[in-house]
Amino acid sequence: MTEAQLQRIRDWFLAFVEGFRKESVPLPTAIAVKLEHTRHVAENAREIARDLRWTPEDVRLAEALGWLHDVGRFAQFAEYGHLQDATSVDHGLRGLEIVRASGILAPMPDHRRGCLLDGIRHHNARTISPAAAPASLPFLKLIRDADKLDIFRVVLAGIARDGFQELAGLWPNLALDGPVNPRLQDEIRTHRHGDVAHVHSLADFLLLEASWIYDLHYAPTRERVRRDGVLKALAAHLPDDPATRKILDDLRIFLAGADSFGVARGRKPEQRPC
Ligand SMILES: [Fe+2]
Structure with a gap:
């Protein structure tokens, strides 16, 4: 182009x-x-x-x-x-x-x-x-x-601005103070994926977002997630229960180890278009 x-x-x-x-x-x-x-x-x-x-x-x-x-x-x-x-x-x-x-x-x-x-x-x-x-x-x-990288930014900025109240209107039926859905927690722990149909609260929304870290394809994207402290910022707004803690711990380990040999550390080029 x-x-x-x-x-x-x-x-x-x-x-x-x-x-x-x-x-x-x-x-x-x-x-x-x-x-x-x-x-x-x-x-x-x-x-x-x-x-x-x-x-x-x-x-x-x-x-x-x-x-x-x-x-x-x-x-x-x-x-x-x-x-x-x-x-x-x-x-x-x-x-x-x-x-x-x-x-x-x-x-x-x-x-x-x-x-x-x-x-x-x-x-x-x-x-x-x-x-x-x-x-x-x-x-x-x-x-x-x-896209995911910027949705992290939008959501965290919305929470900082007004507790996500303005943005919540864009997702009908999202409870700002509701609990985490145990079904969503099970899905993410087991499959590293959650179904958006099981998102009913802001906490669910944030947990689902955190799980997106597993889906990032490129090392430079994960490098930005680490640089911007995305996981720590999401965790700060999630409840402190054992299932959520386990999910966040797994994500921290994944994010820390995902690019040991990746392009973000100056190694081989990755997935170049033909
Ligand atoms: Fe989109």
Whole structure:
């Protein structure tokens, strides 16, 4: 991807978001939060791709995917008033439809366009989708990492700002002071995964987020999680019960040992796109 193509995609995205502003009124909070999130994800994607020593063309493609990955969120909020896929629409699929219909990627070669479309479509799936083309996988993994990295930031900032009260409205039926769901704890302890359907409280939400650390694909992403003290910050807002402590201890051990031989320590390049 050229710098001019990246600029065109960035401009298209910013104009698309402006479409959600009503006259001179400020952007709705959810839209503003998602705009800021998108800026950070684009930056994360670019920086992680650079750390992975991808080519400048691939670094630009990674950044473009950051700008486009959550396009479906804006339409989802406009149509449903919240950001819960289970009770509205799969925002990855919605984003794919919007970007396809826009024609913004039409000038690109098929295989490069496919990387972006697969990244948008599958970035929010619970696991890597077998439907994604093999050539798309490095970019799909990258956007999933860049996205999670910024969701950590958004959630922790929301807790620091007002105890998550404003953001909680975007996830209907999330109890800010509810207990941790033992079923979710069992899932994470056993499978390193939790089902979002078992998230009923902010504590559940934070525990599920902590478990995402197992799903990070690239060493530079985990390096940022360590650098930013994400796990410690999440743990500070979780209840101190034996099951939660065990999950957090397992995560600390995983995070400390995951990259003993990884690229983050200046070793071999990892998962370079073809
Ligand atoms: Fe998303």
